[in-house]
Amino acid sequence: MSCSRVSVAPAAEPAHTRVSARNLAGLRRYLWLRLRYPRLRVGLFFADRGAEIVVGPRARLCVGRGVRLMRDFSGHFDGVVTLGDGVFFNRGCTVVVRHSLAIGDHCLFGEGVSIHDENHVGGPGVTSLAARGFVAAPIVVGSNVWVGARAVILAGVRIGDGAVIGAGAVVTRDIPAGVLAAGVPARVVRHLPGCRP
Amino acid sequence: MSCSRVSVAPAAEPAHTRVSARNLAGLRRYLWLRLRYPRLRVGLFFADRGAEIVVGPRARLCVGRGVRLMRDFSGHFDGVVTLGDGVFFNRGCTVVVRHSLAIGDHCLFGEGVSIHDENHVGGPGVTSLAARGFVAAPIVVGSNVWVGARAVILAGVRIGDGAVIGAGAVVTRDIPAGVLAAGVPARVVRHLPGCRP
Amino acid sequence: MSCSRVSVAPAAEPAHTRVSARNLAGLRRYLWLRLRYPRLRVGLFFADRGAEIVVGPRARLCVGRGVRLMRDFSGHFDGVVTLGDGVFFNRGCTVVVRHSLAIGDHCLFGEGVSIHDENHVGGPGVTSLAARGFVAAPIVVGSNVWVGARAVILAGVRIGDGAVIGAGAVVTRDIPAGVLAAGVPARVVRHLPGCRP
Numbered sequence: 001m002s003c004s005r006v007s008v009a010p011a012a013e014p015a016h017t018r019v020s021a022r023n024l025a026g027l028r029r030y031l032w033l034r035l036r037y038p039r040l041r042v043g044l045f046f047a048d049r050g051a052e053i054v055v056g057p058r059a060r061l062c063v064g065r066g067v068r069l070m071r072d073f074s075g076h077f078d079g080v081v082t083l084g085d086g087v088f089f090n091r092g093c094t095v096v097v098r099h100s101l102a103i104g105d106h107c108l109f110g111e112g113v114s115i116h117d118e119n120h121v122g123g124p125g126v127t128s129l130a131a132r133g134f135v136a137a138p139i140v141v142g143s144n145v146w147v148g149a150r151a152v153i154l155a156g157v158r159i160g161d162g163a164v165i166g167a168g169a170v171v172t173r174d175i176p177a178g179v180l181a182a183g184v185p186a187r188v189v190r191h192l193p194g195c196r197p
Numbered sequence: 198m199s200c201s202r203v204s205v206a207p208a209a210e211p212a213h214t215r216v217s218a219r220n221l222a223g224l225r226r227y228l229w230l231r232l233r234y235p236r237l238r239v240g241l242f243f244a245d246r247g248a249e250i251v252v253g254p255r256a257r258l259c260v261g262r263g264v265r266l267m268r269d270f271s272g273h274f275d276g277v278v279t280l281g282d283g284v285f286f287n288r289g290c291t292v293v294v295r296h297s298l299a300i301g302d303h304c305l306f307g308e309g310v311s312i313h314d315e316n317h318v319g320g321p322g323v324t325s326l327a328a329r330g331f332v333a334a335p336i337v338v339g340s341n342v343w344v345g346a347r348a349v350i351l352a353g354v355r356i357g358d359g360a361v362i363g364a365g366a367v368v369t370r371d372i373p374a375g376v377l378a379a380g381v382p383a384r385v386v387r388h389l390p391g392c393r394p
Numbered sequence: 395m396s397c398s399r400v401s402v403a404p405a406a407e408p409a410h411t412r413v414s415a416r417n418l419a420g421l422r423r424y425l426w427l428r429l430r431y432p433r434l435r436v437g438l439f440f441a442d443r444g445a446e447i448v449v450g451p452r453a454r455l456c457v458g459r460g461v462r463l464m465r466d467f468s469g470h471f472d473g474v475v476t477l478g479d480g481v482f483f484n485r486g487c488t489v490v491v492r493h494s495l496a497i498g499d500h501c502l503f504g505e506g507v508s509i510h511d512e513n514h515v516g517g518p519g520v521t522s523l524a525a526r527g528f529v530a531a532p533i534v535v536g537s538n539v540w541v542g543a544r545a546v547i548l549a550g551v552r553i554g555d556g557a558v559i560g561a562g563a564v565v566t567r568d569i570p571a572g573v574l575a576a577g578v579p580a581r582v583v584r585h586l587p588g589c590r591p
Contacts, residue, residue, distance in 0.1 A: 124359025321556025
């Protein structure tokens with residue numbers, strides 16, 4: 001990356017506040033979800049084309065303001081799910097919650113990110129994998145966390161405030177606040193500017 | 198992962214045996230595939246919304262009972278494809294077969310898994326990459342194998358019974374039975390409980 | 395990979411030159427894009443089902459002959475984008491350009507590849523991540539480059555002619571011509587046959 005060629009682009013005006021065909025369709029999807037799961041009490045959020053949310057009997061949802069789930073988002077919620085204000089999931093993300101997931105304010109998730117708070121019970125055996133059920137553990141993500149495209153976050157991890165998870169990383173252990181973590185499995189690469197080591 | 202917070206959820210009743218709009222649409226997709234490729238002789242399987250299967254002239258398919266290809270599955274079959282009973286591909290998987298692919302019973306594939314038994318012929322040259330054709334080698338996956346989300350399985354590898362492939366792993370070499378393999382490229386991390394080292 | 399089982403399949407006749415329902419729908423999508431962004435002057439290309447191209451005010455597009463953007467391609471173009479002849483993006487690729495992206499002739503991109511010439515400005519802070527804007531740097535990809543499935547190419551990198559990027563790799567630094575690079579982050583694995591070290 002040659003610094004001489006770097007340019008800083010201003011962030012676009014948030015597209016979810018305009019009146020548009022896309023946003024009206026998102027509103028229709030939101031209302032449909034409320035009708036389908038009347039016991040859920042969630043504030044308004046934006047669900048884009050192809051977004052699919054399946055809510056199980058043990059689900060409790062708490063959704064902040066300005067949450068956007070972009071195209072082809074896939075959510076299977078059968079636990080306690082908390083999404084802070086302004087949380088943004090880019091296209092094609094998958095979130096499966098059987099125990100609990102808490103995400104702080106203003107977190108951004110790149111396209112194709114997967115979050116799973118559950119694991120199958122692997123290994124050979126007499127019973128099939130699908131019949132063995134799942135082992136789940138809570139996931140906690142702080143505020144202002146940016147998760148790069150196609151990263152995977154697995155059961156039981158905590159990610160601190162302001163951390164950056166590199167594209168394609170697989171987070172299998174806790175990541176502290178204010179660091180860049182990357183790789184498979186994800187390791188701390190460096191502290192971000194302005195964050196004490 | 199704090200063990201004190203771990204919960205074990207029972208596996209859901211298999212959704213593919215209910216009469217539902219989704220399953221009837223899946224049946225329509227299956228019948229359309231049979232009509233389009235009359236020489237194929239495959240048992241009933243479930244193909245979800247957006248599933249796309251292209252069958253070439255050299256394809257031979259053998260599909261077990263209870264196979265499910267979830268949303269946006271993409272299959273390009275121009276070789277010998279064998280899928281065991283209960284094989285499950287979660288959303289957005291891609292399977293390209295030009296030589297052969299054999300998958301044992303009850304294997305589970307997470308969302309966004311790619312399986313390719315072919316490679317382009319890389320490097321610079323006078324002819325374009327697309328005009329150089331492919332080199333293919335068979336892939337064999339045992340029974341009760343669980344492949345994590347967004348993993349990639351490449352040409353010529355064998356994966357043993359009961360192995361677990363970590364999320365985001367790229368499998369370039371053989372993986373023995375009963376181990377957890379992860380990383381890019383995938384390496385054996387440990388033997389699973391109950392599996393002799 | 396046992397060499398004795400390797401077979402070489404001939405490349406299929408290019409599907410984009412046939413008259414088919416899929417190609418006619420692609421033509422309709424192309425014409426719609428031209429109508430929506432009349433100031434763009436781009437040659438004919440193929441955009442498959444679900445392809446979505448958003449063009450910003452600062453975008454300049456230069457598209458070669460026989461370019462194909464397969465199913466669910468997602469392009470956000472707000473910079474200078476140059477695609478050479480015969481460039482092929484398989485399904486589910488994401489390309490975000492705020493500064494510039496130049497791709498040479500006959501490059502092939504596997505399914506689910508992400509290209510981003512921009513980064514968020516990470517770390518904790520008072521303002522939200524989304525309000526901080528982006529830092530962008532140009533990406534240059536040579537000719538006859540093959541990028542494997544689900545790889546990610548990040549801001550400011552150059553990839554030389556005839557390089558092969560392994561599946562699932564995350565390219566964070568420059569890759570020279572004629573090599574195979576793989577891993578997270580991507581490193582040179584070996585020189586390709588016929589390429590001097």
